[in-house]
Amino acid sequence: MQNFEFVSPTQFVFGRGVEEQVGQKLAAAGAKSCLLHFGGQSAVKSGLIDRIRASLDAAGIAYVELGGVRPNPEISLVRQGVRLCKERGLDWVLAVGGGSVIDSAKAIANGACIDEDVWTLFETKRVDHEVLPIAVVLTIPAAGSEASKNTVISNDELGRKTGYANNAHRPRLAFMNPELTYTLPEYQTAAGCTDMFAHLLERFFDNCEPVPVTDNLNLSLMKTVRTFAPVVLEEPENYEARANIMWAGMLCHQGLAGVGRVEDWATHGLEHELSALKPEITHGAGLAVLFPAWMEYVHELNPGRFAQYGYEVFGVAPSGDVLLDAQAAIDQTRMFFASLGMPTTLEELNVEEADIESMIPTLKANKGEPFGSFMRLTMDDARQIYRLAL
């Protein structure tokens, strides 16, 4: 078990109707004003933004609105948010949406407290500055950004998509009402479940010894996602299923499922290049294609670890041959993602062999070489994994 530090200070307010408490809880936490940050029109059309405006008004919290966050959020809107926070002296950032909106809010909350351009943080990774406190009304369970220390931002000008981690931008408040997820498009629900499952895989498969307290917790969350992902697709208004998925999505990326381990994150690195190349690719869909390919490529280094995962999460029956059991676990993983309607090949995402080489330079810039932990991957390994996924 590796030495570790862990902190997750988010106050969770979970259940039916909790978005009505936004103003009151923000005021109790000392907020006077906020940037109200959101994405497209769905939160406006559904009336959610109106309810939040009313809640902020009732609590006497001033706000400035900035909508328009796109999937794979981009640095120019972040810069606009930073300017608004600085010019208006806003003291909180309130994100209403999913991972993209929250990631954008995190970047703004950092940028509002430094003199230089916010993108420099994604280059230097420094964490020695103040950050505006962040509150979240979650509408898409997937990225786990409502409690995580991570944000991922694209820079179109540079053709880069890069992560930045800072415990100081873990949200202070997260409002999680499973009912708000009833109307999510089916594809987005499925990609979200895939993303959360992938957050567990990245933590379970690394090159260190078992850490049973962490591994058991991780496997318990895999079982939960595996059980309820099909249910939320089949019955979008099943409150219990939506609630289990929403809470699991947070736990999958909060950090507890990996403490004491090294963690891997190679596959997320490979995927970020896909959606940097083609921003229309949903992160979860890219992961659904790449994770089984990565597993095929690396599993022989420690087939027992894959077999254990197969036994516990998919009920694979031990065959007596651990390599066969590992292969069965990989097959089950691919089938699980496919059963949710996720793609299984890069072809389905309109990525072809000729695209592979164009991703390698930025992959190397973002992840370094070698990267990953379960297997230390070179750029040539990366090429082969992309090819396996074609």
Next chain:
Amino acid sequence: MQNFEFVSPTQFVFGRGVEEQVGQKLAAAGAKSCLLHFGGQSAVKSGLIDRIRASLDAAGIAYVELGGVRPNPEISLVRQGVRLCKERGLDWVLAVGGGSVIDSAKAIANGACIDEDVWTLFETKRVDHEVLPIAVVLTIPAAGSEASKNTVISNDELGRKTGYANNAHRPRLAFMNPELTYTLPEYQTAAGCTDMFAHLLERFFDNCEPVPVTDNLNLSLMKTVRTFAPVVLEEPENYEARANIMWAGMLCHQGLAGVGRVEDWATHGLEHELSALKPEITHGAGLAVLFPAWMEYVHELNPGRFAQYGYEVFGVAPSGDVLLDAQAAIDQTRMFFASLGMPTTLEELNVEEADIESMIPTLKANKGEPFGSFMRLTMDDARQIYRLAL
């Protein structure tokens, strides 16, 4: 799934040698001075207190020492701590020890910020005041007080032992070095493992519907404790086993293992009266006797829940008769505690039938009537459970 709020702001510093960072981390968190609070002589003799003094000195943090916390910590020493904090203007409380020391520190941290006597908080349960920040160097994994919102304090004068919950006294910093637990007496290690397991049972068995995301996490922790409790007894200096137990002990009582559920806590209520009556009774030993008795008394209300627990934690083979399987799970629980060297009857704790009646009035005062959730218990039910445990 019940609506809930959850917050656990503790920053964990986990691993070998982390107690050397106490001064530096406290200073980084803004501490100028602290009450250094501990128990008997073991922390002094082992040199731990000296190392912490050196770490505080090096960081320029002033401190006043208050040792002598006993098991089942008492309100008079708490009052002494409150006076010291007020008179010397101390701004943090640093607890070095197990649950008793941390519980005492929590009470002090509350009392130092109010005008009236600290015991009033245990009567009124009010939570509308400031609390001094608390740091913990954990030496006994058991109570989970290093991250929980609970403190339990005895008042010898009134013959009461009462809990008080406040999110504001969850420790800000917890230093957890598994090596510090190598020298714990065997009985204390065993009672600690029993206590953490009981914290999971209290959350798993209530009268609400399954909450799989929470229940799976809870069961995963039960498996971890069940696996490693025998190992730490057999091999007290096995770092990995001690580390798994230490981290599990925190998770068992932090709150995540019960979110979305009602929780029960009847058995803890029954046990508190035992150790109020006979302070020499270790909390975990009392729980080892009472939990199987409570299970025998209530399980027929929902035998399926007990059967599920038996299948997953003890590998009970389904017999086709859920009531038989529930009974098997209860038997396994009793055998598990006994295998750790815990008592199985009240007789072994020198409690006899004549003692039962004397516990009922304070039980009623502390818990109300009816109490518990899985089964709503009257005082007559309580008498019968105590009798089953004789």
